[in-house]
Amino acid sequence: MKSAFIESFQDKKIKDSNSFSLEDDKTDEIQIVFDEKSVKRSEFVQNAHVSRKHPIYIEFYGVNYSVPIPQEKVCGKQIDEEIGKNSRKLIIQNIHGFAGPGEILAIMGPSGCGKTTLLNALSGRLCTEDVEGTIKMNGHRPTEDLKRFIAYCTQEDAFFPHLTVREALTYTSRLRLPREVSINAKLEQVENIIQALNLSKCSNTKIGDIRFRGISDGERKRVSIANELLTDPSVILLDEPTSGLDSSLALELVQTLKEFAVKQKKTIIMVIHQPSSQVFELFDRLLVMADGNVVYFGDGENIVDYLANEGFVCRPNFNPADYMSEILNDPTIKQKLITAYIQKMQPDSSGKLVIKKSFKRPKISDDSRIIRSSKHKWEATFLQQLIILTERSFKQRSKVILSRLNFIQILCIAILTSLIWFRLPYTEDNLTNRCGLIFFTTSFWAFFPSLNTISAFSLDFNVLEKERQSHSYQLLAYFISKQIAELPLIIIFPIYYILIVYWATGLVPSASSFFAYMATSILATLTSQSFGYLIGATFMDIQTATVVNTVIMLGSLMLGGFYAQTLPFGLTWLKYFSFIFHLYSIMMEIQFDSPYANFQCSNISQTNEYSQCLHPLNGSSNGYIQGVAVLEQLELNGLPWHANLFILIELSFIIRSLAYFSLRRNSIEVGLFFNFVFVLTLFKILLLSSSESESKLRGDNGGVGVSSKPGQIWLDIA
Numbered sequence: 001m002k003s004a005f006i007e008s009f010q011d012k013k014i015k016d017s018n019s020f021s022l023e024d025d026k027t028d029e030i031q032i033v034f035d036e037k038s039v040k041r042s043e044f045v046q047n048a049h050v051s052r053k054h055p056i057y058i059e060f061y062g063v064n065y066s067v068p069i070p071q072e073k074v075c076g077k078q079i080d081e082e083i084g085k086n087s088r089k090l091i092i093q094n095i096h097g098f099a100g101p102g103e104i105l106a107i108m109g110p111s112g113c114g115k116t117t118l119l120n121a122l123s124g125r126l127c128t129e130d131v132e133g134t135i136k137m138n139g140h141r142p143t144e145d146l147k148r149f150i151a152y153c154t155q156e157d158a159f160f161p162h163l164t165v166r167e168a169l170t171y172t173s174r175l176r177l178p179r180e181v182s183i184n185a186k187l188e189q190v191e192n193i194i195q196a197l198n199l200s201k202c203s204n205t206k207i208g209d210i211r212f213r214g215i216s217d218g219e220r221k222r223v224s225i226a227n228e229l230l231t232d233p234s235v236i237l238l239d240e241p242t243s244g245l246d247s248s249l250a251l252e253l254v255q256t257l258k259e260f261a262v263k264q265k266k267t268i269i270m271v272i273h274q275p276s277s278q279v280f281e282l283f284d285r286l287l288v289m290a291d292g293n294v295v296y297f298g299d300g301e302n303i304v305d306y307l308a309n310e311g312f313v314c315r316p317n318f319n320p321a322d323y324m325s326e327i328l329n330d331p332t333i334k335q336k337l338i339t340a341y342i343q344k345m346q347p348d349s350s351g352k353l354v355i356k357k358s359f360k361r362p363k364i365s366d367d368s369r370i371i372r373s374s375k376h377k378w379e380a381t382f383l384q385q386l387i388i389l390t391e392r393s394f395k396q397r398s399k400v401i402l403s404r405l406n407f408i409q410i411l412c413i414a415i416l417t418s419l420i421w422f423r424l425p426y427t428e429d430n431l432t433n434r435c436g437l438i439f440f441t442t443s444f445w446a447f448f449p450s451l452n453t454i455s456a457f458s459l460d461f462n463v464l465e466k467e468r469q470s471h472s473y474q475l476l477a478y479f480i481s482k483q484i485a486e487l488p489l490i491i492i493f494p495i496y497y498i499l500i501v502y503w504a505t506g507l508v509p510s511a512s513s514f515f516a517y518m519a520t521s522i523l524a525t526l527t528s529q530s531f532g533y534l535i536g537a538t539f540m541d542i543q544t545a546t547v548v549n550t551v552i553m554l555g556s557l558m559l560g561g562f563y564a565q566t567l568p569f570g571l572t573w574l575k576y577f578s579f580i581f582h583l584y585s586i587m588m589e590i591q592f593d594s595p596y597a598n599f600q601c602s603n604i605s606q607t608n609e610y611s612q613c614l615h616p617l618n619g620s621s622n623g624y625i626q627g628v629a630v631l632e633q634l635e636l637n638g639l640p641w642h643a644n645l646f647i648l649i650e651l652s653f654i655i656r657s658l659a660y661f662s663l664r665r666n667s668i669e670v671g672l673f674f675n676f677v678f679v680l681t682l683f684k685i686l687l688l689s690s691s692e693s694e695s696k697l698r699g700d701n702g703g704v705g706v707s708s709k710p711g712q713i714w715l716d717i718a
């Protein structure tokens with residue numbers, strides 16, 4: 001049963017079909033021979049019932065794009081500062097053309113002539129300050145809302161490699177098809193497009209990437225196109241859609257696109273290299289470029305006559321596309337054709353050079369000038385986006401995070417840790433070893449997860465950029481979904497490690513200490529992951545992010561309270577900025593502030609640093625050192641465990657928020673605000689807890705050698 005939405009769309013389509021007077025005549029004339037193979041394609045085209053948008057006529061004229069020339073220095077001196085500052089390189093100049101619904105405009109020309117640049121300009125992906133000229137959609141300047149009607153299939157396809165073709169298309173349909181369309185209709189649409197683009201054979205194969213083999217390059221290209229067609233855009237821009245396809249597949253693909261354009265009133269603009277004669281015949285308009293200029297714009301069928309008029313006669317039965325590419329490879333002919341075309345242009349009312357009209361141009365009725373914007377800014381609700389993206393992120397990231405290599409790595413480290421610190425005896429001699437084990441565990445879980453996380457955004461970057469350009473979802477939904485999806489994945493490792501190491505090394509044998517120790521390792525993992533997110537989102541380049549991460553982690557490690565127990569005068573406060581220091585303090589408290597933590601004195605002497613091990617004449621020896629005495633001797637940060645815990649949770653939250661703002665790249669002020677709030681809170685806690693600890697220490701120093709108090713931090717700063 002057809003939904004009300006579909007019916008209303010079909011009514012609308014009939015109305016829309018009257019909008020383009022000349023287009024309608026023209027599309028009826030187009031004769032495409034559909035063979036048996038094309039039956040599936042036709043089904044897709046007929047069944048593209050979720051289509052709901054207006055046909056769009058796109059025109060552009062006087063389009064220039066230039067980039068600043070990087071300033072060069074000769075022997076360390078700027079040649080001419082003013083020239084250096086103002087000079088720009090023209091990539092494309094005075095480009096014009098148009099394409100209407102039901103048409104294919106093909107952009108051709110030698111490599112590097114500016115074809116992709118023009119597509120980028122039309123899609124609105126170039127910095128607007130660098131683009132001059134006019135681009136109009138149904139007579140309007142393209143607004144952000146209008147740009148949502150454009151789909152752009154770039155040369156580099158961006159996909160999540162661990163998803164299958166069907167999964168990738170299904171997620172796109174769930175995210176980008178209107179919320180009014182039922183899930184079954186969306187899935188049906190996916191199946192139709194899989195059939196139409198001949199993807200059935202590989203529909204359950206993973207897409208893959210350069211690291212692991214998935215579908216072939218040609219299939220990848222078709223998935224990329226399917227992904228865009230699926231969302232029912234009004235204008236489809238394609239950059240070399242047939243590259244990597246053999247001639248029959250290329251023909252089939254262009255036929256599908258043509259049929260789609262005609263029946264669904266889509267406007268298709270594609271960059272194409274060396275199409276076969278059959279493919280060439282399917283083009284309605286042709287824009288030929290050379291060195292950033294137009295060499296020809298007009299009906300595809302007229303190019304041979306045009307070139308003949310200029311003195312370049314194509315041999316009979318020779319593919320015009322091949323002939324054009326042959327002559328444009330000759331610099332003299334190329335220049336001649338550029339000049340000839342410029343001469344045919346004349347200034348318009350605004351003084352811009354435009355081509356004399358040598359072709360029919362569709363009239364746009366007043367009705368079609370109005371493009372109704374989509375009912376919703378996002379097709380899926382925020383909650384739907386969150387659910388779909390979490391599911392997708394979990395599927396993709398679980399393959400990366402839960403890799404066999406990661407498990408083997410953790411297992412090896414767990415075995416090594418267990419061997420090195422195997423069943424540590426509860427003796428004074430082994431106190432340093434025990435602290436070493438605890439510090440190693442802390443720092444390992446503070447470091448390892450961040451390494452796994454710094455690449456999280458950069459690996460997603462291309463897909464994220466592509467999907468955000470097409471308004472598929474909100475960045476916040478993506479960001480939160482990533483956190484949710486990765487949370488269960490990332491905490492598996494500390495659980496796995498602690499289960500092996502805790503009992504093998506003989507840490508405090510109580511269930512509460514075990515669970516607290518494990519929970520703190522998980523907290524270390526989450527805090528470390530937050531840093532990974534922030535650094536990854538800020539730098540996006542894995543190499544730079546790894547360097548920054550290493551510096552931050554090693555700095556935190558040095559200030560962690562194990563290697564440097566006392567810091568130079570005036571620098572004591574620095575350790576409070578090491579998250580490892582807070583983690584280590586909690587871990588130590590769990591292990592030493594326990595009734596099981598009693599360590600046998602190795603020798604009873606008059607000089608032992610622990611009062612419990614002093615000779616009876618000098619103190620109250622009982623032959624065992626209590627864990628609490630060890631904590632006091634080590635002079636850890638003096639904050640109660642709950643203050644450390646609070647600092648770490650808050651740190652995790654703030655760092656993650658900063659990562660989000662960093663990903664947005666435009667909310668630095670908000671980021672700084674969060675930073676400020678964090679620093680204030682941190683100092684407040686330190687102030688409160690240091691006074692608390694001071695009074696506690698004054699009441700009972702519990703042992704000997706408590707030489708500095710946590711409140712010392714303020715004296716140091718002063």
Ligand SMILES: Nc1ncnc2c1ncn2[C@@H]1O[C@H](COP(=O)(O)OP(=O)(O)OP(=O)(O)O)[C@@H](O)[C@H]1O
Nearest residue numbers: 067089091109110111112113114115116117118271
């Ligand atoms: N931002 C930029 N800065 C400097 N040069 C640029 C920039 N963008 C494009 N170019 C240059 O402009 C020219 C046109 O590039 P473009 O990618 O548009 O060519 P193309 O015709 O699509 O090439 P191909 O067919 O090989 O893909 C190239 O020489 C390219 O190096």
